[in-house]
Amino acid sequence: MARRTAAVLVAGSWGTALSRVLADNGHQVKLWTRSAEQADAINRERRNAKYLPDASLPDAVQATARIADAVSDADAVVFVAPSAAMREVARLAAPHIRPGALIVHATKGFEGETLKRMSAVIAEELGVPQRQVAVLSGPSHAEEVAERHPTTVVAACEDMARAEAVQDLFINDSYFRVYTNPDVVGVETAGAIKNIIALGAGLSDGLGYGDNAKAALITRGLAEIARLGASMGASPLTFAGLAGVGDLIVTCTSRHSRNWRAGSMLAQGEKLDEVLRRMGMVVEGVRTTKAARALAAKYRVEMPITEQLHAVLFEGKPPEQAVGALMGRVRTHEIEEIAAASREKWLRGT
Numbered sequence: 001m002a003r004r005t006a007a008v009l010v011a012g013s014w015g016t017a018l019s020r021v022l023a024d025n026g027h028q029v030k031l032w033t034r035s036a037e038q039a040d041a042i043n044r045e046r047r048n049a050k051y052l053p054d055a056s057l058p059d060a061v062q063a064t065a066r067i068a069d070a071v072s073d074a075d076a077v078v079f080v081a082p083s084a085a086m087r088e089v090a091r092l093a094a095p096h097i098r099p100g101a102l103i104v105h106a107t108k109g110f111e112g113e114t115l116k117r118m119s120a121v122i123a124e125e126l127g128v129p130q131r132q133v134a135v136l137s138g139p140s141h142a143e144e145v146a147e148r149h150p151t152t153v154v155a156a157c158e159d160m161a162r163a164e165a166v167q168d169l170f171i172n173d174s175y176f177r178v179y180t181n182p183d184v185v186g187v188e189t190a191g192a193i194k195n196i197i198a199l200g201a202g203l204s205d206g207l208g209y210g211d212n213a214k215a216a217l218i219t220r221g222l223a224e225i226a227r228l229g230a231s232m233g234a235s236p237l238t239f240a241g242l243a244g245v246g247d248l249i250v251t252c253t254s255r256h257s258r259n260w261r262a263g264s265m266l267a268q269g270e271k272l273d274e275v276l277r278r279m280g281m282v283v284e285g286v287r288t289t290k291a292a293r294a295l296a297a298k299y300r301v302e303m304p305i306t307e308q309l310h311a312v313l314f315e316g317k318p319p320e321q322a323v324g325a326l327m328g329r330v331r332t333h334e335i336e337e338i339a340a341a342s343r344e345k346w347l348r349g350t
Contacts, residue, residue, distance in 0.1 A: 003027060004169065007074035009089055011038060011063060013051040013281070014106060015080035017142040021176050022078075022169070023060040024148075030070040031063045039063040051281070055146035068096040076102040076169055078136075079122060082282040083109030083192075086118055090125035097126065104134040104155070104166050108191035108247075109284045110291035115298070117188040131158035134166045135184055137191040138242040139250035141257070145176065152177040154242045156187040179242065186238030189229040193292055194248040195259045195285030196306055197221030201252035202263020203312070203319045213323075217305070218252050224303050228292070231299040259285040266312065267319050289313055 004027045008019045011033035019029045033039050042048055042063035046056055064070050071077050071093050081089040086107060097103075103126065107118050114121075123130040138153030145151050155166035155178050163180040171178040181187060197218065204213045225248070226239040238244055251257045262283045265275045276283060293310050296303040308325055311317035 004075040005030070005073055006076040006078060006169070007032060007070040007093075008078045008080060009067070009070065009093060010034070010081050010085075011042065011048060011051070012080060012082075013048075013142040014140075015078075016048040016052045016055065016057070017145040018078060018080060018106060018136075018170070019061045020055060020057060020146055021172060023058040024174075024176075025170070025172055027060065027169070029061045030074065031061055032067055032070040033063060033065055036065040039065045052142060052146055054143075067092050071101075072096045072098065074098070074101055076104065076166075079103075079105040079118070080107060083107055083111060083118060083284060084282075084287060087111065087121050087125055090122045094126050102134070102162065102165050102169065103128065103132060104136055104169075106136040108137065108188075108195060109288050110192055110295070112287055112291055115291050115295055117185070117192075119184055119188060130184075132162060133157070133184075134159075134162050135187055135191075136166060136170065136178075137187050137247065139246040141250065141254060143256050148175045150175050150177075152179070152242060152246075154179045154181050154187060156181040156184045156243070158182055158184055181238065181241070181243070183235045183238045185232055186229050186234030187243040189232060189234055190225055190239055190244040191247060192284070192288050193225045193228065193306075194221070194244075194251050195283075196289050196292055196309055197225070197248060198251040198257050198259035199263040199266075199283075199285040199289070199313075200305055200309055202257075202260040202265075203267045203309075204263075204323070205260070206264035206267025207319055207323070209323070214252065218248060221252075221305055222248055224305050228295060228299060228301045228303060231301050232295075258283050262286070272313055286313060 006022050006027050007030045008015045009032045011031050019031045022029045105118050111121050119130055119133040123133050134157035136155050140151050140153050155163045157163035167178040167180050200217050201214050204217055230236050262275050289310050292306045308322040312319055312322050
């Protein structure tokens with residue numbers, strides 16, 4: 001594997017974990033943070049004490065608070081900013097990225113105001129075609145990747161040569177396997193909306209409803225993701241893969257999941273503002289619930305789990321009542337809902 005220079009923006013838990021993967025693969029990594037104090041601490045202590053304190057960082061990872069220093073010589077620029085900050089970070093980086101650099105992001109969410117996927121936001125700010133922006137997604141908790149536990153993800157890009165370049169950059173024969181996929185819409189949509197379902201899984205567990213309820217929530221959540229994704233032009237097959245059911249399972253069942261933890265805390269009577277304050281890190285599912293509800297209206301797609309979670313998060317609806325509303329919905333056929341979205345996509349010729 002050719003040795004390359006990669007910039008990772010920003011130094012959260014996932015950005016830090018991916019920096020370690022890149023360093024393990026023999027690449028030089030510039031890890032950017034807004035805080036000069038945090039950059040100095042990472043370089044001095046060889047760990048990110050705030051976000052991933054138990055993972056030691058190789059010398060090949062160097063933190064910096066100067067974005068030009070991070071990206072100007074980079075062969076690849078990896079955006080891992082929260083969805084709410086992605087446009088600003090891309091705008092800051094844009095003047096310094098050299099032509100021909102590989103652009104990839106690993107953020108799971110939509111832009112709240114525009115409802116755009118992260119690849120569209122990055123492409124706009126960098127002034128490049130959207131087909132040149134790749135996404136890395138799949139079932140991958142930062143804590144486990146940092147411990148080099150076996151992990152499998154997918155690199156998606158409309159330009160398959162770029163997807164394969166991302167695959168080459170990140171794949172590690174020991175613990176980090178990367179598949180490729182041309183369906184950026186499906187991969188990004190699945191990665192974003194699974195966070196909503198994970199909030200619901202946390203609520204269910206927090207209410208003590210057991211495994212039957214959570215299995216139903218995950219399964220019907222996948223149907224909800226697939227309905228919206230198919231209406232947006234995604235391939236239904238994507239939702240049966242790593243970015244779909246794989247990421248959904250790990251986020252709905254793991255103690256590492258911020259969204260699951262947030263849902264569990266809400267079920268125990270804590271207010272949303274207090275939950276977010278206590279978490280101390282971004283809970284993407286909260287913002288994504290608003291965006292997904294708006295997208296459901298835009299594409300005229302029924303998303304009952306998202307609708308009920310929106311009511312719990314932002315309208316003060318008790319979680320028990322939300323579950324009751326879901327259980328009391330009109331009778332329907334299990335497969336027909338997804339099939340209808342797939343038929344509509346086929347009729348549109350997408």
